[in-house]
Amino acid sequence: xxxxxxxxxxxxxxxxxxxxxxxxxxxxxxxxxxxxxxxxxxxxxxxxxxxxxxxxxxxxxxxxxxxxxxxxxxxxxxxxxxxxxxxxxxxxxxxxxxxxxxxxxxxxxxxxxxxxxxxxxxxxxxxxxxxxxxxxxxxxxxxxxxxxxxxxxxxxxxxxxxxxxxxxxxxxxxxxxx
Amino acid sequence: xxxxxxxxxxxxxxxxxxxxxxxxxxxxxxxxxxxxxxxxxxxxxxxxxxxxxxxxxxxxxxxxxxxxxxxxxxxxxxxxxxxxxxxxxxxxxxxxxxxxxxxxxxxxxxxxxxxxxxxxxxxxxxxxxxxxxxxxxxxxxxxxxxxxxxxxxxxxxxxxxxxxxxxxxxxxxxxxxx
Numbered sequence: 001x002x003x004x005x006x007x008x009x010x011x012x013x014x015x016x017x018x019x020x021x022x023x024x025x026x027x028x029x030x031x032x033x034x035x036x037x038x039x040x041x042x043x044x045x046x047x048x049x050x051x052x053x054x055x056x057x058x059x060x061x062x063x064x065x066x067x068x069x070x071x072x073x074x075x076x077x078x079x080x081x082x083x084x085x086x087x088x089x090x091x092x093x094x095x096x097x098x099x100x101x102x103x104x105x106x107x108x109x110x111x112x113x114x115x116x117x118x119x120x121x122x123x124x125x126x127x128x129x130x131x132x133x134x135x136x137x138x139x140x141x142x143x144x145x146x147x148x149x150x151x152x153x154x155x156x157x158x159x160x161x162x163x164x165x166x167x168x169x170x171x172x173x174x175x176x177x178x
Numbered sequence: 179x180x181x182x183x184x185x186x187x188x189x190x191x192x193x194x195x196x197x198x199x200x201x202x203x204x205x206x207x208x209x210x211x212x213x214x215x216x217x218x219x220x221x222x223x224x225x226x227x228x229x230x231x232x233x234x235x236x237x238x239x240x241x242x243x244x245x246x247x248x249x250x251x252x253x254x255x256x257x258x259x260x261x262x263x264x265x266x267x268x269x270x271x272x273x274x275x276x277x278x279x280x281x282x283x284x285x286x287x288x289x290x291x292x293x294x295x296x297x298x299x300x301x302x303x304x305x306x307x308x309x310x311x312x313x314x315x316x317x318x319x320x321x322x323x324x325x326x327x328x329x330x331x332x333x334x335x336x337x338x339x340x341x342x343x344x345x346x347x348x349x350x351x352x353x354x355x356x
Contacts, residue, residue: 026244030237034323044222044231053222054230057319059208059261066204083237083315084262137261141235145212
């Protein structure tokens with residue numbers, strides 16, 4: 001199928017897949033998830049063919065300059081694509097047993113930056129902001145339905161948030177960092 | 179789960195489900211698909227729990243004033259949500275054996291109009307435009323992967339397109355029509 005390649009990442013279990021954008025006269029078509037892709041939430045079989053197995057699909061809008069941080073999950077794996085606007089997303093590996101424990105990584109996701117599918121595993125802290133003047137829209141096709149009792153939040157100015165070596169008040173990094 | 183009700187429609191098999199929009203300070207969270215909803219592409223079981231079974235997820239951008247019409251599918255059922263902008267969508271029942279054969283129906287989909295999940299069955303012609311000054315973004319969680327050999331297109335000025343009693347040059351109807 002598509003000419004897509006799964007990319008390695010500074011944080012173990014964080015993976016991203018650059019996706020195709022197909023220009024058409026009335027507006028672009030943007031891929032997100034197909035059964036043949038090397039990065040999917042899960043697969044199920046129907047009539048002998050593989051289909052996607054997904055827990056929930058929802059959108060999260062981020063207003064320009066707003067910061068939504070920090071959050072990590074214990075059960076749910078996130079699969080993000082950004083079809084509108086540009087998302088600045090920071091990730092921090094807070095898993096004590098991880099070989100990349102303590103690493104920070106950032107991405108600029110969106111059609112004007114890196115249009116990709118991003119997998120965020122359980123235990124990795126993440127936060128995001130919208131870069132530029134437009135709202136960013138995240139589409140998340142998570143592997144499990146949202147459970148309000150499952151995610152853990154830590155505001156940037158909380159003791160736990162302050163232990164993460166990333167400053168939301170500084171200019172967002174230009175490129176992917178290790 | 180959510181306070182959502184499946185709505186009847188003028189065209190047999192066209193169904194729509196108004197969805198929740200949850201305001202948060204940094205931007206809204208918008209539902210699209212969960213296993214418990216009364217309108218889903220399909221379900222699969224994993225570890226004794228229902229998950230969504232989906233063929234493909236992609237986005238289609240529609241630029242302001244652009245018309246993408248007409249199209250109908252023979253195999254793939256569409257599940258549209260519009261997280262950004264306002265989509266004017268027209269549907270025409272061209273299924274000779276349908277009890278609503280010949281009916282036209284329109285929707286204004288988006289957060290400023292009707293934020294909903296729309297199901298378009300096989301055989302029903304559809305076309306859309308972006309209303310207002312912003313592009314509209316459709317997210318489609320179709321029941322099967324896209325197959326370029328499967329959909330049938332008819333430009334509005336083609337003989338088949340002209341047989342559909344809907345005028346893309348007239349102002350788009352204000353509300354859902356039967």
